[in-house]
Amino acid sequence: MRNRILLRAIALIFTILGQFYLKILAQDTNNTGFQMREAYFQKYKDLAIREMMEYGIPASIKLAQAVLESGAGNGELAKVANNHFGIKCHKEWTGDKFYKDDDSTKECFRKYNSVEESYRDHSLFLRSRERYSNLFRFDIYDYKAWAYGLKSAGYATNPNYPQLLIKIIEEHQLTRFDHPLSDTLSFTSASVSPSNQIIEDNNNLDSHEMPGNLTIIKTSKEGRKIYKNNDVKFIVYQTDDTPVKIAQEFDLYTWQIFEFNDLELETELKPGDIIYIEKKKRKAKEDFYVVKPGDNMHKISQKFGIQLHHLYDLNRMNFGTEPQQGDTLWLNKKKPADMQNPSSRIFRIFNPKN
Incomplete structure (x- = not known):
C-alpha cells in the first residue's frame, strides 16, 4: 500500500515538473533558456546529422534528447562525464564511470572522452538493443512516433518525456535537420577529401557506392591511382580496362580479380566498378x-x-x-x-x- 502511494506521488511530481518545463519552453523565444538551447543545436547539429546518416536516428530526436538530458550541455553529467544522453552503465559497460544520484543514490553513468563518443554511443545503444528495435519501423520524419516510441521502450521514467521532446522539436524547428540535403545546412565540407577526389577522378563512380574508409596510397607506373579501403588496395575500373589487363598490371591471375571481388567468372565489369586487387x-x-x-x-x-x-x-x-x-x-x-x-x-x- 505504501509503495503504491509512493509511486503515485512520484508520478504526480513528474507530471507537475513536466508541465512546468513545458510552460518554460512555451515562453518568448528571446528568453535565456531558448537561446542556450539554440546555441547547443547550432554547435552539435552536424554531429547529429552524421549519426542520422549512419544509424537512421532522426537528428531532431537526437538533438532534443541531448538538450533535455544534458541541460543544453550545462548539466553535471555533461560537463564532467561528456554524457549528453543520461545513459547509465548497465552490466556490459567496460568504460569509465561517473556516479551521481538519480532515481537512486550513487547511480552509475557512462563517462566518455568526448561529446562525439557520447553521440555515437547513443546511436549504438538504440541500434543494438532489442527493446528499441521497433523505433526503426517508424518513418524517420515522424518525430512524434519516435518520441512516444522512446517512452514506450523505457528510455525515460518521466511520463511527460514524449511531450517534452515534441515541444523542443517544434519550438526550435529541429525537423529541418532531418533533411540533410537541405541548402540551409553546412553539413558538407567544401574541402576535397579522398572520397570527393575519387569521384572527381572517376565520373562513373556513384557516391552512394563510395568505400567508407579509404585513402589514396600511390599511382602505378601506368599512371593509375591505387586506393586503400579497410586496409585493402583497390582501383576503379576504367573504360579501356579488361580483367586480363588489370591482372597483368598487378601481377595477378585473371581469376583472382573475380575472386577478390566476390564475382562470377562470367561477370561483365563496367567503368566505375570498384575492383580490389587483393583479398x-x-x-x-x-x-x-x-x-x-x-x-x-x-x-x-x-x-x-x-x-x-x-x-x-x-x-x-x-x-x-x-x-x-x-x-x-x-x-x-x-x-x-x-x-x-x-x-x-x-x-x-x-x-x-x-
Missing part, C-alpha cells in the same frame, strides 16, 4: 551500416572491403538473401542470435519530402 577483410572498421535504397549485399561488401560470405556470416543471413531498406547490418562483430531485423521498415534519409 578483402573478414570484417570492417565500422560497427554498423543502415541499408539504403539501391543497396545489396555485394555492393555493401565492396563499400566496406569485407568478403561477401563473411558479411553474410556476421549477420546470420542465408547466402544469397538480401536485406531490406532500413535494416542494420553488423560489420565488425557477429550479430546476436536473438536479434532479427524487422521485416518491413520505412527509411527515407536520402529521399526527403518535397
Whole structure:
C-alpha cells in the first residue's frame, strides 16, 4: 500500500515538473533558456546529422534528447562525464564511470572522452538493443512516433518525456535537420577529401557506392591511382580496362580479380566498378551500416572491403538473401542470435519530402 502511494506521488511530481518545463519552453523565444538551447543545436547539429546518416536516428530526436538530458550541455553529467544522453552503465559497460544520484543514490553513468563518443554511443545503444528495435519501423520524419516510441521502450521514467521532446522539436524547428540535403545546412565540407577526389577522378563512380574508409596510397607506373579501403588496395575500373589487363598490371591471375571481388567468372565489369586487387577483410572498421535504397549485399561488401560470405556470416543471413531498406547490418562483430531485423521498415534519409 505504501509503495503504491509512493509511486503515485512520484508520478504526480513528474507530471507537475513536466508541465512546468513545458510552460518554460512555451515562453518568448528571446528568453535565456531558448537561446542556450539554440546555441547547443547550432554547435552539435552536424554531429547529429552524421549519426542520422549512419544509424537512421532522426537528428531532431537526437538533438532534443541531448538538450533535455544534458541541460543544453550545462548539466553535471555533461560537463564532467561528456554524457549528453543520461545513459547509465548497465552490466556490459567496460568504460569509465561517473556516479551521481538519480532515481537512486550513487547511480552509475557512462563517462566518455568526448561529446562525439557520447553521440555515437547513443546511436549504438538504440541500434543494438532489442527493446528499441521497433523505433526503426517508424518513418524517420515522424518525430512524434519516435518520441512516444522512446517512452514506450523505457528510455525515460518521466511520463511527460514524449511531450517534452515534441515541444523542443517544434519550438526550435529541429525537423529541418532531418533533411540533410537541405541548402540551409553546412553539413558538407567544401574541402576535397579522398572520397570527393575519387569521384572527381572517376565520373562513373556513384557516391552512394563510395568505400567508407579509404585513402589514396600511390599511382602505378601506368599512371593509375591505387586506393586503400579497410586496409585493402583497390582501383576503379576504367573504360579501356579488361580483367586480363588489370591482372597483368598487378601481377595477378585473371581469376583472382573475380575472386577478390566476390564475382562470377562470367561477370561483365563496367567503368566505375570498384575492383580490389587483393583479398578483402573478414570484417570492417565500422560497427554498423543502415541499408539504403539501391543497396545489396555485394555492393555493401565492396563499400566496406569485407568478403561477401563473411558479411553474410556476421549477420546470420542465408547466402544469397538480401536485406531490406532500413535494416542494420553488423560489420565488425557477429550479430546476436536473438536479434532479427524487422521485416518491413520505412527509411527515407536520402529521399526527403518535397
